[in-house]
Amino acid sequence: MNPRELEHHLQDLFDGRLEGESFEHLQKVLRDDPAARAAYREHLHLQHALEFRTKGVDLLNVVPMDLVVERRRRRSMRIAGLAAAAVVTIGVLVMALVAARTPQPTLTFNTAPGTDISISHALTGEDALEGLVLEPGSRLKVLNGTVELEFASGVRGIVRGPADLTLQREDLLELTNGTVWFEVPKKAVGFKVNTPDLVLTDLGTEFGIISEANFLDEVHVFDGKVEVRSRHGLKKKELLKAGQARYAGPAGRWKETPVRRDHFLDELPTKEIEPAVVSTEDSSGSQLAYADDASASDLFHGLTPVTTGWYLNNGAHPKELTDGIHGAGSNQVPGDPVQGAWTTVGATAEYHLGKGAKGLGYDLTSIQSIASWNGAGFGNQAWTVEVKPVGGDYRILHTVNYHPLSSQPLDGGGATKVVLTDKSGVLASGIESIKFTASHVAGSVGNSFVWRELDVFGGPTKRTP
Template sequence: MMNRRELETQLQAFFDGSLEEADLHALQQKLRADPEARECYRDYLLLHHSLSFRAKPPVALPVIPAPPASRLLRFPRRGLLAAAAVLILSAVAGILAWNNSRRPPLSFATSPGTDISVTREFSTRQPLQGPYLEPGSRLEIGPGTMELRFTSGVRGIVRGPADLTLFSKDLLQMERGTAWFQVPAQAAGFTVSTPDLVLNEVGAEFGIVSDPAFLSEVHVFDGKIEVTNRHGRKFSKWVEAGTAQAAADNGGWQEIPAQRDRFFTSLPGVEPESNVIVSRENSMLREAYAAEASADDLLTGILPVTSGWNRDNDAGPLELTDGIHGAAFEQIPGDKVQGAWTTVGATAEYQLGSGPNGNGYNITMIRSIADWENVGFGNQAWTMEVKPVGGDWKRLVAEAYGPLNAQPLTGGGASKVTVTGKNGRLAQGIEAIKITAGRVPGSVGHAFVWREFDVFGAPTESPAAKDLPPP
């Protein structure tokens, strides 16, 4: 049985964000079964919100550890006790006012065909009826789109797949999803947290992308917001309108293009259908796809602009487009690894140019091959963006494929991803391509060995030539 001291310790770890998964399961069981434990949890929750949001620390408590449990529940000084009492009474008044109100803190609506699931953790009261969420509610969205409306005036559009938890009326945890928010000035204190970052916002329009396979992203379209990286030294940064940042694994920030078209700002009447078709294959045999490396695709011979790659053992992004798959380690003297060794967030940008007709290139197919002898380096995770002639960067594909076991030393093999378009074209009039490496769960440094990345297509026809009658 868990005693009072152990319960306090686990509650403190829970609010610090450091509670292990096994301990979290035990804590949930304790809270469901023991009314006194739930009362203790409510005390912690009340103090957590009062001291964090009303005292306005630099970042939310999931990033900055709270005081020890003994100080949270015991106030030895009268001045501190009086101050805490004022905060508690104020918070209790707010909670009672909300309990007596018929307006829940969050309501939602969905586009046609959206799959959703709502669960309520630690809730002892009657669930709300209708499209509403109360604090402690977890919302999972499958295919589709949802609109969120907070009583504070905050409005959000979330595209699935997504996983969100409403911790309080102005604190939203987003484990996964693509979301756009519009926050009025009077809703100061609205906070969004992902596994990579915490966003403290005061009156702005912005988008957030959270995916376990890739870096969390913040895109600001109006106003400015402060974000804090949850990794490493937890660096904070102000993000201005028209700019975007990704939270790097080392605790810093990586500048990326702001892309408004990746976010919905209203519910679609009909969910848009993707033009992208993805097929995936894997093999326990190394070099299973060696014969499919191409030496005459659009990227062959182009020297990319790169950042962030692990270049140990002669690896590098130039190996990605040379048409050579490569074999075992040090099989070829002077070229130990005939492939690219990724780090999370590593990029390579290829300039195709405007082409012979001045209209760029049409992309018809992409083929990506990863391969290694062990530890899951044969899995792969990456995104590809394209830039039309004279246009802005747009994400075309985001792929995370991990069929191989990353743990045993014998967990090697190969994976292949092929991407095509339903109409035979993936993208038209493209002058540049950029790829970014993502996270491979379980592998060393979340890395993989990228053997080959080929992009197939042809020059876009000039309008004049295309309009000429046949001979």
């Protein structure tokens, strides 16, 4: 890379326009070429100098040392007290200048107990950064656990692993995947987050982003406003306000989804959080692969749920989720071609178990979910289950996003089965109600799926949880 090309690439990097192969190429050059690293440092120093100047601090306006000496000579005849005061003043001035010459890192971070991370920087060798800091070009992978981000601009974020992010510049973060909550002060309005599906520009707010592979990225706004733009298809823009949430549809349009603050953390945990729920996932190219697994003896069997938002076309109905019957193949039964429940994004089914014989509710030991169809990815599944203890409030137990089947109409047939258990043997205790909320399946028509069966196993709670 010649000096002119390097100059252009560095300028694009600090402007947040350098992406893809160009970004990777620049990283390689900086690792291999000491002269390129020197140029990078000059650009970085200039960038910080300009930022400080906009805040009223001129890093280039340094008092000449000969003038300082002359002033000290003129004051040498003054009384000792004034001389000492002058020395102290000069010392404070010098320290202030030194501090101004050493700008704080663009981003620092802390980790919760039990967190595993890996860091890579654009600069390597003797120029490599040290400590829990990130500068433009730095990449942070959270293998598991939780990380708190603190930007020099005042932006704060909580990252739940697994996650992969790259700092492009102080006000631009590239999020490849992960679940992140952000709080942006007024002075940092304009902060941006890019994901594979969207570009978000903050307008002074509190928001969360969920980005996962084989999943349509979500934005949840808790306070203030953000602007979101899809990176695909029609590349639609939308202004979201507090209390709104959207996911990025595959055609470049924004789709509504329920706001879920409980999907995010806004504080760094003080102790290690070990996931207790075990999700066992299985799939098959045959839509009847799990037909014999539907249960007619679980806690849900025969219960009629309170529902909202389901497709009721072609005989589909959520009451078929708990009838103990998987159902025939699609379009095989006249008058009931679906043979199951047909979801929309945000559809809910709430089941009331009651308080049990002793009034203590029920212990849940496992949950089984079966989805299947003959194409279009309708055999995949995505949902959240919440539980409500006797006299308490709902809390999220687990979220499932399992999309192994193709979304193509002709070759996306098959079935999936997900079973949730707990390492302790009990998923939840003292439960009187359970609610399921359907999420979005990437690529399927309407982001829907065909839910064949929901089984919940357990029994009455025998002692106070």
